[in-house]
Amino acid sequence: MIRVLLTVLAVSTALTGIAGAASPVDERVVHDVAAQLRCVVCQNLSVADSPSETANQMRQIIRERLAAGESPEQVRAYFVQKYGQWILLSPPKEGFNLLVWVVPFVGLGAGLVLVAVVLRRWSRKPAAVPPTPVDPAMRERIRREMSGGPRP
Amino acid sequence: MRRGWLRWAIPAAVLPVLALLAYGFWTNPREIPSPLLGRAAAPFALTTFDRAPLALEDLRGKIVLLNFWASWCIPACYDEAPALERAWQAYRDKGVMVVGVNVQDTEEPARKFLARFGHSFPNAPDPKGHVAVDYGVYGVPETFFIDRRGRVRFKHVGALTDEAARQRLDSLLEEPS
Numbered sequence: 001m002i003r004v005l006l007t008v009l010a011v012s013t014a015l016t017g018i019a020g021a022a023s024p025v026d027e028r029v030v031h032d033v034a035a036q037l038r039c040v041v042c043q044n045l046s047v048a049d050s051p052s053e054t055a056n057q058m059r060q061i062i063r064e065r066l067a068a069g070e071s072p073e074q075v076r077a078y079f080v081q082k083y084g085q086w087i088l089l090s091p092p093k094e095g096f097n098l099l100v101w102v103v104p105f106v107g108l109g110a111g112l113v114l115v116a117v118v119l120r121r122w123s124r125k126p127a128a129v130p131p132t133p134v135d136p137a138m139r140e141r142i143r144r145e146m147s148g149g150p151r152p
Numbered sequence: 153m154r155r156g157w158l159r160w161a162i163p164a165a166v167l168p169v170l171a172l173l174a175y176g177f178w179t180n181p182r183e184i185p186s187p188l189l190g191r192a193a194a195p196f197a198l199t200t201f202d203r204a205p206l207a208l209e210d211l212r213g214k215i216v217l218l219n220f221w222a223s224w225c226i227p228a229c230y231d232e233a234p235a236l237e238r239a240w241q242a243y244r245d246k247g248v249m250v251v252g253v254n255v256q257d258t259e260e261p262a263r264k265f266l267a268r269f270g271h272s273f274p275n276a277p278d279p280k281g282h283v284a285v286d287y288g289v290y291g292v293p294e295t296f297f298i299d300r301r302g303r304v305r306f307k308h309v310g311a312l313t314d315e316a317a318r319q320r321l322d323s324l325l326e327e328p329s
Contacts, residue, residue, distance in 0.1 A: 040289075040290045040291070041290065041291055053256050054256065054281065057256070057280060057281030057284075057285070058281070058285060060280060060281075061280075061281070061282065061285055079285075080187075081187065082187070082188065082285060082286060082287070082288035083187070083288045083290075084185065084186070084187040084288075099172070103169075103172075110165055117158075
């Protein structure tokens, strides 16, 4: 009995193994690759999000290439080879493209520095106001009144 | 004076941004250089609407005008269709092959299109878009000029004119074979 069970187990394991090898491509991987590629007939849509026929065919091509054993990086590289880097929705972090990645942070930093400088200037302003000149007659009158002398 | 540095710092910060924007706005977003120019043309093996095999391999040694089109592509594909047939008639005896690849289309309207313009050069459907993606096609019509050694040499986006076809084919014909 145990032997039969073991045989069944072994056979089913083997079958699962075969089924696993021949199983269709993981749709999450297809979606992941498609989401990085620009739909060529759309405005700012990825191949994953576009309902167009072109995007549909591209998703199928991604699926076929993954099924043929290519890695997601290889599939991506195939599209870059055919369309150039334009096909990538996020430009690679190199060369001229670095501007896109760096400028927002540089801008943010510059903005913070500007705000800090302006705030400091504002808080210092009252101290920087020069004392109003007081003429000698007024000075004398203040001195008299402060000392509690007789009023005229 | 402390205020002094701000006077030049602000333009210094703003000017590069303006320059970048100006560069961006003056660049035509539709003009994307094909990375395929100068590279070996991707091989393809299709079956024509007349059920004949059509493979790039078999055209080795010929100059190939490879045109991607669709029957729904109005008006550009209709505008260029007569020029394609004229190019075929004018250059077929000079070692030039004109090939049409029908993309994202259905068979019946595609056949009507071919009949309407009396296209006599081979035309084949690319039902799954493999050839179109192999050539980095964005939209129709696009035309590729492949030299005798099988390299993609020119790419024409939009309706092809007699003048554009003649110019490219003549320049490829002048090259030593």
